[in-house]
Amino acid sequence: MYCVKCGVELANSEVCCPLCKTRAYHPDVDREIAEPKYPDFKSIDKQYNRGLIMIVITVLYFLPAVLTLLIDLRANGQVNWSGYVVGAQVVIYTSALLPFWFQRPNPVIFVPCAFASVVLYLWYIDFAVSGNWFLSFAMPITVAFGIIVTAVVTLTRYIRKGHLYIWGGASIAFGAYFSLIELLMFFTFDKVGFVFWSLYPFIVFFVIGILLIVIAICRPIRESLHKKFFI
DSSP: OBOTTTOOBOOTTOSBOTTTOOBOOOTTSOOOOOOOSSOOOOOOOOOOOHHHHHHHHHHHHHHHHHHHHHHHHHHHSSOSTHHHHHHHHHHHIIIIIGGGGSSSOOHHHHHHHHHHHHHHHHHHHHHHHTOOOIIIIIHHHHHHHHHHHHHHHHHHHHOOSOHHHHHHHHHHHHHHHHHHHHHHHHHHOTTOOOOOTTHHHHHHHHHHHHHHHHHHHOHHHHHHHHHHHOO
């Protein structure tokens, strides 16, 4: 007897295929009491010490940052260029490696943490170069972008339906985000005036957002796209 799905040979006593779990019993075939041809597959779960592994990865990851800091202190007697290196490594660690400390990391928590690390890094750069652009430009646009991304991630994670509405609204919000960037550039950097370049991305993202919302509202269009593109 053979499996009708994957074709593997089965004993007549098999109830289901051990490979693909397809039911193998046929009412016209007399079942026999016999040993199965293949032993039961049992996966071996290897237990890893997640905390120990992450400690080792963290130490190896920040070792270049410590060496950079020591070299900078040795050469200049103060934290100079090494601050940028260490800050960038902290941002990357917070965004990419910090969630692996947890068994099931929740992006709703770690996405804002990543943006918070970016905000602090930009504040440090502004402080180091005495730029005076953090409060009026860098922080507002970073916080606004973080709010949009966090809202999309949160709604997508906790709402099972209506994703087209979420993505449509996000597209419109991103279009307005470019207008915010141009507005803050005008007030922060005096040499940059209004040229209304933000109007073009705003129109593009606004049209895309409206199309997504229309598709979400119109069921025939949604079903037609699903049949053609499997979306």
